[in-house]
Amino acid sequence: MCSGTAGLPPAERAELLTVLAADTDPLVAERAAQALVTVPVEHFLAALARSDAAPELFRYCADQLGEQTAVADALARNPATPAETLCRVARALSPAAVEALLEDLDRLTQHPAVIVALRRHPGLTVSQRELLEELQREAMSETELAEAVRAAETDQAARQTLLQRLARMTVIERVQLALKGNREERLALIRDPCKVVQRAVLQSPKLSDAEVESYAAMANVSEDVLRQIARNRNFMKNYGVVRNLLNNAKTPLDISLHLLPRLNPFDLRSLTTNKNIPETLRSMALKLHRQRSEARLRS
Structure with a gap:
């Protein structure tokens, strides 16, 4: 089997060889170690993608191949990789x-x-x-x-x-x-x-969605929190989050201006009279409100 005649898929063979290389029988371990030298790194990468990979595979890859970025990355991607193994390859990530x-x-x-x-x-x-x-x-x-x-x-x-x-x-x-x-x-x-x-x-x-909405409206959270909320696509599918960010004076202007077109007519009109938001945002809201009103009159 060590010579590759067992007919196993390449990734499974690579994993099994690492197990055999740690065998208590010196002869088995030596033959497996010799065979491992000839295994292409791609086979190890495929084996490392398995969540149920053998502990011996993680150890071998860290010991013998851990300086290769592709191998280090594969170890990091696998949640089953032991922390001590991940520590050994961290510099190569x-x-x-x-x-x-x-x-x-x-x-x-x-x-x-x-x-x-x-x-x-x-x-x-x-x-x-x-x-x-x-x-x-x-x-x-x-x-x-x-x-x-x-x-x-x-x-x-x-x-x-x-x-x-x-x-x-x-x-x-x-x-x-x-x-x-x-x-x-x-x-x-x-x-x-x-x-x-x-x-x-x-x-x-x-x-919960309700919690995110409340965070988006809070004036006493950091600007970074509001930016993280605005960058999250799932959060921004919630119209309540969008509306609260726009009405929050703490929201950075670059985010507010980008979100402005998403407001419905009622909320846009309300924003034009909100004295707590920056003057620039209020002016842009008024301009957009007028444009929409004129477009409705023409249609």
């Missing part, structure tokens, strides 16, 4: 693979060692480095903590309980809470000073 890992906050925060390994990557952008540094920050300051909790809880006892819990949490722990916590916890954490925690709130599988 492509920029796209690094970005994909940084987007997967749940995986990243469950394995802090990966964060440390990624910080040694030679090709990090400034924003990527800042995100990784944020993840290793400690708890919020007392002032930041109190402001965030006050927005989430009106009940004094519940507010104090949440305050005590968040005070003991690191950024990594708050990211996990943002992803898996309840509505009140997300409402507090959307105002967390760390952008990575804010991002985790917006990535939470428990996040």
Whole structure:
């Protein structure tokens, strides 16, 4: 079989050879190791795409092929890759693979060692480095903590309980809470000073449309939160989110002007009298309202 006569598909053969190379029988292990040298890297890449790949495959690829970017990326793409293996190949990851890992906050925060390994990557952008540094920050300051909790809880006892819990949490722990916590916890954490925690709130599988609408209307969230909402296609399918962003004075003007044509006639007319939004946006809303009115009269 080691010579390739077993008739297995190439990816399966590559995986099986890595298992045999770790066999306790020295003869079997030696023959498999010799055969592995002749296996094209493409076969390993195909094998690494399997979610149920053998642990021996991950170890072999990291040990023998981990300096190759394609192999490192394949290991990073597989959620079954052990964290310790991922750490060993982190420096070889492509920029796209690094970005994909940084987007997967749940995986990243469950394995802090990966964060440390990624910080040694030679090709990090400034924003990527800042995100990784944020993840290793400690708890919020007392002032930041109190402001965030006050927005989430009106009940004094519940507010104090949440305050005590968040005070003991690191950024990594708050990211996990943002992803898996309840509505009140997300409402507090959307105002967390760390952008990575804010991002985790917006990535939470428990996040409802109504919550996103409320965030889009909040004047006390960061500009970055509003930009993240506006960049999310699923969020922007919700007309309520669009309307709230346009009526929020905190929304950056480049986003507001881009969204303006999506307003219905009633909401557009209301926007023309909104004194809280920038004058530029109000003027453009009035101009668009007049254009639409004239077009209706001509038709």
